[in-house]
Amino acid sequence: MNLTEEQIDRYSRHIILKDVGGKGQEKLLNAKILIVGAGGLGAPAALYLAAAGIGTLGIADGDKVELSNLQRQIIHFTPDVGISKTISSKNKLEKLNPDVNVILYDERVYADNIIDIINDRDYDFIIDGTDNFPAKFLINDASVLLKKPFSHGGVLRFEGQTITYIPGNTCYRCIFPELPPKGAVPSCSEAGILGAIAGILGTIQATEALKYILGIGDTLKNRMLIFDALEMNFRTVDIGKSPDCPVCGNNPTITELKDYEQPVCDLKKQG
Amino acid sequence: MKLVVNGKTQDTEKNSLSVMELIKMNNVKMPDMVTVRLNKKFVDKSKYSETYLSENDKIDFLYFMGGGSYKKGIAV
Numbered sequence A: 001m002n003l004t005e006e007q008i009d010r011y012s013r014h015i016i017l018k019d020v021g022g023k024g025q026e027k028l029l030n031a032k033i034l035i036v037g038a039g040g041l042g043a044p045a046a047l048y049l050a051a052a053g054i055g056t057l058g059i060a061d062g063d064k065v066e067l068s069n070l071q072r073q074i075i076h077f078t079p080d081v082g083i084s085k086t087i088s089s090k091n092k093l094e095k096l097n098p099d100v101n102v103i104l105y106d107e108r109v110y111a112d113n114i115i116d117i118i119n120d121r122d123y124d125f126i127i128d129g130t131d132n133f134p135a136k137f138l139i140n141d142a143s144v145l146l147k148k149p150f151s152h153g154g155v156l157r158f159e160g161q162t163i164t165y166i167p168g169n170t171c172y173r174c175i176f177p178e179l180p181p182k183g184a185v186p187s188c189s190e191a192g193i194l195g196a197i198a199g200i201l202g203t204i205q206a207t208e209a210l211k212y213i214l215g216i217g218d219t220l221k222n223r224m225l226i227f228d229a230l231e232m233n234f235r236t237v238d239i240g241k242s243p244d245c246p247v248c249g250n251n252p253t254i255t256e257l258k259d260y261e262q263p264v265c266d267l268k269k270q271g
Numbered sequence B: 001m002k003l004v005v006n007g008k009t010q011d012t013e014k015n016s017l018s019v020m021e022l023i024k025m026n027n028v029k030m031p032d033m034v035t036v037r038l039n040k041k042f043v044d045k046s047k048y049s050e051t052y053l054s055e056n057d058k059i060d061f062l063y064f065m066g067g068g069s070y071k072k073g074i075a076v
């Protein structure tokens, strides 16, 4: 693959980086990344990955854009309220960079469709931009079973955490073996998220994907990055692969995917 | 006793302190939700009260974090 003159111009700030260069840019243009969830984390990740020239960008989301999303889901604009998040994303990404082939999956991920979605284009890397634990555990399990690298991201109020799963290393279940117990979930009044914090985290996830595709630097493999934006304090915690992990350990109990339930919290009911 | 909690040095007056007591001291609201890492090892949730800390121990509290949404899934 040879870069066109227009591409050399568009990606010039990548190409002059000695760790990227023309070869690296070609890797990005040949790469396939799946973003699950076009929300607070997926929106900035999708925009940066499209701008970077990721050749194939899959977006999976079954939701429609709502007014309350716009505070943080920066790929969606006010006139998009009511349309699907996938279409809204595609409209922006194609305008941002026509080099990107945007593939849409207008559905939530479940045990019975996630494998097909990942295998659809044999994605190289997956970004977990979901907002709920059933989906987070499902993405982890599917990635472990299919040996696909992925970036986990979670935010809560003013804090965020992220770890990059590279097959053979620490997975999400090595840290959190099971879903949070019912009755032990944060109440609505303790939830919420400062929009810009989702932006920090989604951008870190995009950076991890780019590093992985380029084969440069050290990913957040076997270490979880935790940050507190109120104090603006970032730290990493080393966490090795657990031999007792239910999905990637020595005697895995999870060998196929299943759907999980999670208690629902409705903000409106709480007033 | 000096401890490093979530990357920060914490000086406690007590010389005997369990993981559970530390959780309470740090105002962790839902001990059921926290996963405790002590000197690069996980502490079994059922052992929080009987696991005692020593000088210069490094403790990290890891929490479940979702995605800032209310309507679907968990409130995070």
Ligand SMILES: [Zn+2]
Residues within 6 Å of the ligand: A170, A171, A172, A173, A174, A175, A241, A242, A245, A246, A247, A248, A249
């Ligand atoms: Zn694991």
